[in-house]
Amino acid sequence: MTYLDSGTSMPNHGADSDSDESVLSLELRTTASTVSIPTIRTVAADLAARADFDLDSIDDLRMAVDDLCAMLVRIAAADATLYCTFTVRPERIEVAAETDVDDLADPLPTGSFAWRVLQCLADEVGATSVPAEPGRRGRVRITLAKDALTAPQP
C-alpha cells in the first residue's frame, strides 16, 4: 500500500484489473461530511444489487459502507475529502475509502465498537494509516470486501 501526499488524488487501485473486462471500478470523491454518507451507501447497495448479490449481502454491504464512512468522517481533518473506490469483481465487491487526518497520533479506529460491527458485516476489513507530520496531514485508509453470497451459519 502506498500513500500519496495529501492534495493528490486517490491512487489508481483499478490499474491491476484493467485487462479484466468483468471488473467494474467506480470512484466517488466527496467532502468528508456525514451529508455524503447516504449517497455513498446507496451507491454501494446499488452496485451490489446489479452485481446480483443476495439481499442479505446487499444490506450488509450498505450498512458496512455506512459505518466505514462514518468512521472516516469522524476523524477527518477539516475540509478533508473522502475518496471511495468500489471495485466490483465477480461475486465480490471491494471498497476502499480514505481521507486526511490532522491528528499526529496514529488514529486507526480498529479498536472501536464500529470496527467490530464492520468486521461482522464484511468478509474482510483492513485499515492502514500514514501518521501526520508537522506540515503534512496524516491519511487513514479503510478497506473492506464483501462476497456476493452470505452463507447461513449452521
Add this chain to the structure above:
Amino acid sequence: MTESTAVTASFGAQAGGYAHLIPLQRRYAELGVDDPDRKRQRERLISGYLPVAEHIARRFAGRGEPLDDLIQVATLGLINAVDRFEPARGSHFLSFAVPTITGEVRRHFRDYGWSTRVPRRLKDLHIAIRRALAELSQQLGRAPRPSEIAERLGVPVSEVIEGLQAGEAYRTSSLDEMLGAGQDAPTLGDFIGGLDDALALIDDREALRPLLAELAPREQMILALRFFHQLTQTQIAEHVGISQMHVSRVLRQTLTFLRHRMSNSV
C-alpha cells in the same frame, strides 16, 4: 410533535367529557393485579375513552391508510395507555394517552405506509418481490439474489432492482421524527452526525452494556443473533418471525442508536 400538542389542546377543552372516568381510573390503578374486578374495570375504561382513539385516528385519515385500520391501531394505543398509565405520577390520563395513541398511529404509518409516492406498478412489484423473497429464502436456505427473484417472477432483473429500490422509499425518515415515546424523545435530526468514538474495547464493552439494556428485548435479540451468533438477516427473520426487510430496518435503527449513544458517552 405539533400534531400531538394540538390534539391534547383540543381534548383539554373537552376533558370534562371524560371527567367521570378519572375516579374510575384511580380505582383501577389501586386494584391488585389478581383482583377479579380488574378486567371489568379495564374494559369500562377502554370503552369510555374509545372516542379519543377514534378522534385521533380521524386526524390521520386521508393519508392512504383505511380509516378502519387507523381506528384499530389507535385503539391498540389506547389499550396500551390504559395498561401503562400510573396516576401516582400525577398527570392527567389524557395527557398520557394522547401521545401514546398518536405514537401508535405514527408507528403504523412508519411500518405499513408508503411515505413516498411510488408508482402503482412498483408497489405491486414490491409486494410480489416480498412474497418471492420469503419463498425463495425458505427454499434456498439463504437470501435470494435479484436474478433468482427475477426468474421466479418472470420479470427482468432490472425491474427487480427497481422494485427493491422502491422498497427503500417505503420508509423515508423525517428529521423531526420522534424516535421514542414522550415529549423529550430524541428526533432523528438529533442523531445526524452522531458517530462512534475510537474507544478501547474494554471501554466499549462497559459503555455498551447499559445501552444494550435500553433496547427492546426484540432489538437486543436481533442484534445478538446478527453480531454474536453471526446469523444472516434471513435466518433472523425466520427465527423471530418477521420479514427480512423488517430485520434490516431494526438493525439499521439499532446501530444508529448505539453509535450515537456511544459517541455521546465519551
